[in-house]
Amino acid sequence: MDALSKTAVLEISKLVEIESKMLKIEINRGRNEIASLTEKLQLMEKLLYMAQGNRQESTAVAMMRSTPDRGLVLQPERTNPAINSSQHPEETKDRAMPGCSEPSEGATRTYCHQGGAIRCGVVISDDDATSENWKPVVVDIQVSSDVTQCPRPIRPADSQPPLFTDGFVNMNSQSPEAGESVWNLQLPSACNNLENEKAMSQNTVPSEQQFRLDYRPVLRSLGCVTEQQFEDVLVKICQEVDRRKSLDVASAERAAAIKDAYQPLHPHVYHLKECFLTPKFKHIVEYCQGTSASEEGLLEHLDEVPGQRVYRFPVFEKQFCEELLQELEHFERSAAPKGRPNTMNHYGILLNELGFDRGFISPLREQYLHPITSLLYPDCGGQCLDSQKAFVVKYDMHEDLDLCYHYDNAEITLNVSLGKDFTEGNLYFGNMRQVPLSESECFEMTHRVTEGLLHRGQHMHGALPISSGQRWNLIIWMRASQVRNDLCPMCQRKPSLMEGVGFADGFTQNESMLNSLCLLA
Numbered sequence: 001m002d003a004l005s006k007t008a009v010l011e012i013s014k015l016v017e018i019e020s021k022m023l024k025i026e027i028n029r030g031r032n033e034i035a036s037l038t039e040k041l042q043l044m045e046k047l048l049y050m051a052q053g054n055r056q057e058s059t060a061v062a063m064m065r066s067t068p069d070r071g072l073v074l075q076p077e078r079t080n081p082a083i084n085s086s087q088h089p090e091e092t093k094d095r096a097m098p099g100c101s102e103p104s105e106g107a108t109r110t111y112c113h114q115g116g117a118i119r120c121g122v123v124i125s126d127d128d129a130t131s132e133n134w135k136p137v138v139v140d141i142q143v144s145s146d147v148t149q150c151p152r153p154i155r156p157a158d159s160q161p162p163l164f165t166d167g168f169v170n171m172n173s174q175s176p177e178a179g180e181s182v183w184n185l186q187l188p189s190a191c192n193n194l195e196n197e198k199a200m201s202q203n204t205v206p207s208e209q210q211f212r213l214d215y216r217p218v219l220r221s222l223g224c225v226t227e228q229q230f231e232d233v234l235v236k237i238c239q240e241v242d243r244r245k246s247l248d249v250a251s252a253e254r255a256a257a258i259k260d261a262y263q264p265l266h267p268h269v270y271h272l273k274e275c276f277l278t279p280k281f282k283h284i285v286e287y288c289q290g291t292s293a294s295e296e297g298l299l300e301h302l303d304e305v306p307g308q309r310v311y312r313f314p315v316f317e318k319q320f321c322e323e324l325l326q327e328l329e330h331f332e333r334s335a336a337p338k339g340r341p342n343t344m345n346h347y348g349i350l351l352n353e354l355g356f357d358r359g360f361i362s363p364l365r366e367q368y369l370h371p372i373t374s375l376l377y378p379d380c381g382g383q384c385l386d387s388q389k390a391f392v393v394k395y396d397m398h399e400d401l402d403l404c405y406h407y408d409n410a411e412i413t414l415n416v417s418l419g420k421d422f423t424e425g426n427l428y429f430g431n432m433r434q435v436p437l438s439e440s441e442c443f444e445m446t447h448r449v450t451e452g453l454l455h456r457g458q459h460m461h462g463a464l465p466i467s468s469g470q471r472w473n474l475i476i477w478m479r480a481s482q483v484r485n486d487l488c489p490m491c492q493r494k495p496s497l498m499e500g501v502g503f504a505d506g507f508t509q510n511e512s513m514l515n516s517l518c519l520l521a
Ligand SMILES: O=C(O)CCC(=O)C(=O)O
Pocket: 147, 393, 403, 408, 415, 427, 461, 462, 463, 473, 475
């Protein structure tokens, strides 16, 4: 009897705990919507003000909090998980991706997708691309949206598109990812005056028209009536686009400065060695490389949330995690310039700038992760991963506590817990991005130090707040150019490309195509 009541109490408290977590998410969602609406309103007012001919210093752009290394932020409600309510008729759950063959010859350059000019401002600038084919050039800051939050739509289907969209910030009432109008702001050539900018993409001409089409009516309704007023707004936007383009240069400069002046504490952690990896992980990889490997067989080696395609396995030895963290803390303490991973994460570190790609992350992806993803995610590019963006995220009681509900700019993501001591801060998953949170069953995965969680980039997820300590995770966004070249995972359209730095956003383009695009530029 005693045992029975104990079990009952245990089960009830578990239920209460789950309920209260769900409630927290709901509350945050509400807050997020309010913040999103407020921001949108403010921006509209600002645009109106500018469009009416006021030439004050603070522009629509200035409303956006900007930092040299983080790009443009529209005052995100950092701690509030947003909700994905974006639905697009053409989007299907678990979209089948085109088959992945070997990379075609000539498909050698990395690209950034230009869709959505005032989308997020993170620059990806791998100084350290592994393949010689990845050529360092300019990144398109207009579009290197990395993490995209998906707030609930507040715009009725037939009303105007959002004024601005930002890949990381819930400024947008509904992001272009939802299949709404995306405007690619190429604008006047005077705006595209970066010295080393080489290739502009298709859509160069129609984008301004598209912008007019999409925003003229809403701007007019706000009082931006004359052609001159509209031009003024365009010029401001154009300036902001340019500002973001220069972020790329800043990133390259940071990488160079780090290489020049930063003295690593543990130089050996920059080069992947077998001894960093757990025997179980190596065993799993060996299994995958065997001729009789199958998905079912592999699943026997992994922890899985049934049916969710989120997998857990041990990755790094504890000692390696500790040394890596010591290295990263040493870097944080140094005077070296720091690039932050994205606008949602204010304390993480971009590992490519620090020089981790060539010797560590790329070999980890190519030799160890690729065999696993090939079996688990053949439909999402798991067999043809060819680049990555890697960074660490850091949560602390006085810094970032959590991460909003979002999807990644990745086909497949590996998220490894590196430490230190922390409580709570679980990762939670909803459904694939097309399904609203309200219709999604959420589940949580506890971060366990040294273990990795592998999931599809488009699987909506967020991190719950830590309640004590400090949490560091290594995040590897793995990309398959063959998949994303056809369909950008962020805007769900055929990408419109320009050359980028290093791995850039993981797109590639055939050389001959590139040449013709260069001629247009
Ligand atoms: O904090 C985490 O564990 C999640 C991080 C994440 O999802 C991301 O950076 O994309």
